[in-house]
Amino acid sequence: MFKRGWRAYLVVVIFVVLTILYMGYICQNNFCSFSSSRRNAEGQSDDRFSDISKLVPDTFSPQIVDREYQLDLDDEDVLVFLHIQKTGGTTFGRHLVKNLDVGKPCVCRKTMKKCECLTRKKTLWLFSRYSTGWACGLHADWTELKNCVDSAMDKQEELHRERRYHYITILRDPIGRYLSEFKHVQRGATWKTARLFCNGRQATLEEVPFCYEGETWENVDLRSFLNCKYNLANNRQTRMLANLSKINCYNKTGLSDEERDQKMLESAIENLQNFSFFGLTEFQKETQMLFEHTFNLKFIEDFEQHNATHRKRLPISEENMFKIKEFNDLDMKLYQFARELFQRRVEKMKEDLREEIQDSTNDQEIVAFSGDT
Numbered sequence: 266m267f268k269r270g271w272r273a274y275l276v277v278v279i280f281v282v283l284t285i286l287y288m289g290y291i292c293q294n295n296f297c298s299f300s301s302s303r304r305n306a307e308g309q310s311d312d313r314f315s316d317i318s319k320l321v322p323d324t325f326s327p328q329i330v331d332r333e334y335q336l337d338l339d340d341e342d343v344l345v346f347l348h349i350q351k352t353g354g355t356t357f358g359r360h361l362v363k364n365l366d367v368g369k370p371c372v373c374r375k376t377m378k379k380c381e382c383l384t385r386k387k388t389l390w391l392f393s394r395y396s397t398g399w400a401c402g403l404h405a406d407w408t409e410l411k412n413c414v415d416s417a418m419d420k421q422e423e424l425h426r427e428r429r430y431h432y433i434t435i436l437r438d439p440i441g442r443y444l445s446e447f448k449h450v451q452r453g454a455t456w457k458t459a460r461l462f463c464n465g466r467q468a469t470l471e472e473v474p475f476c477y478e479g480e481t482w483e484n485v486d487l488r489s490f491l492n493c494k495y496n497l498a499n500n501r502q503t504r505m506l507a508n509l510s511k512i513n514c515y516n517k518t519g520l521s522d523e524e525r526d527q528k529m530l531e532s533a534i535e536n537l538q539n540f541s542f543f544g545l546t547e548f549q550k551e552t553q554m555l556f557e558h559t560f561n562l563k564f565i566e567d568f569e570q571h572n573a574t575h576r577k578r579l580p581i582s583e584e585n586m587f588k589i590k591e592f593n594d595l596d597m598k599l600y601q602f603a604r605e606l607f608q609r610r611v612e613k614m615k616e617d618l619r620e621e622i623q624d625s626t627n628d629q630e631i632v633a634f635s636g637d638t
């Protein structure tokens with residue numbers, strides 16, 4: 266009896282040890298997927314990005330897919346545009362102030378960078394760079410906006426009132442976005458006045474050091490751009506959509522990198538689902554239609570699809586492409602999630618529109634029929 270029990274015990278111990286060794290071997294990268302397949306840097310079927318299946322549900326609940334609002338911009342509804350760098354947000358921001366068919370259009374003067382977007386009651390209906398300015402800081406992120414929009418609007422309206430905020434944003438394919446940011450920085454852009462405000466204070470220089478000495482990072486090459494681990498270009502979309510309070514902001518001492526990454530991605534996905542609307546740079550036509558459908562508003566002129574040019578002009582080595590994907594792993598997952606949800610919403614919208622057309626033809630038939638009698 267004793268001997269047999271002991272043997273069984275030994276078998277269990279050996280099994281556990283082997284399992285731990287095996288897991289340790291295969292779980293070397295962040296999310297414990299089977300080890301990375303480096304073979305193809307441009308890769309479509311890169312295993313490393315397959316974990317997203319855990320984050321993208323098989324079916325989205327109807328209230329996440331089916332977003333429609335009857336806005337009353339004269340009353341409580343306010344659109345808040347979260348503008349992530351190099352996502353085509355400038356173009357979209359211009360559409361909001363110049364191209365939206367609202368009762369009282371924004372007044373844009375040539376000499377001014379901002380437009381005046383006021384309702385009949387002289388209240389604001391749009392919080393964005395081209396209407397309110399960077400009232401919560403340059404390219405304010407979700408964490409900054411949530412803590413600031415209400416008081417910033419009170420200040421501009423000189424009035425405290427009830428508002429119903431509708432957060433909207435545009436996302437872009439992370440590789441295209443990253444390279445576009447690289448080119449922009451190479452031309453001398455910095456965004457160094459961004460506040461990175463979180464938990465009541467700005468990030469310190471120790472937490473987020475600059476990647477360059479001197480005024481700008483002009484003429485930086487891709488290698489150096491990739492080699493700065495503090496580069497805020499990395500996973501920018503995920504960081505800007507997450508509730509950074511959940512990961513102790515920019516202070517990296519408390520959590521492991523894996524925990525931080527996981528929490529940040531989960532939070533970004535949760536917040537994105539809670540946005541009233543998001544569009545995708547690569548799908549201008551659908552973005553326009555979905556916006557119009559969601560808010561029951563129309564644009565005066567149609568959006569244009571500008572074809573990617575930078576990427577074609579910029580030859581990227583396999584090694585660098587691999588790094589770009591590695592450093593934007595969270596954004597790749599976020600974008601994959603966003604694409605799924607966007608596609609589902611577009612499909613639902615098209616169903617709705619088909620039904621509307623059918624209903625209206627049925628109505629006409631009924632009218633025609635009753636006219637006969």
Ligand SMILES: *[C@@H]1O[C@H](CO)[C@@H](O)[C@H](O)[C@H]1NC(C)=O
Binds near residue numbers: 511
């Ligand atoms: C962000 O996360 C913190 C910590 O979990 C939480 O207390 C706070 O309410 C969240 N902020 C918003 C606006 O949901």
Ligand SMILES: *[C@@H]1O[C@H](CO)[C@@H](O)[C@H](O)[C@H]1NC(C)=O
Binds near residue numbers: 469513516
């Ligand atoms: C970062 O967080 C740790 C604990 O999580 C704390 O001890 C430390 O003071 C923080 N650093 C800063 C600069 O706030």
Ligand SMILES: *[C@@H]1O[C@H](CO)[C@@H](O)[C@H](O)[C@H]1NC(C)=O
Binds near residue numbers: 539
């Ligand atoms: C989602 O948005 C609604 C309305 O804007 C808000 O009341 C709710 O707290 C949000 N939930 C999360 C998880 O942010």
Ligand SMILES: *[C@@H]1O[C@H](CO)[C@@H](O)[C@H](O)[C@H]1NC(C)=O
Binds near residue numbers: 569570571
């Ligand atoms: C983009 O490319 C498509 C197909 O190649 C073309 O039909 C379209 O006109 C292009 N759009 C612009 C704005 O150049």
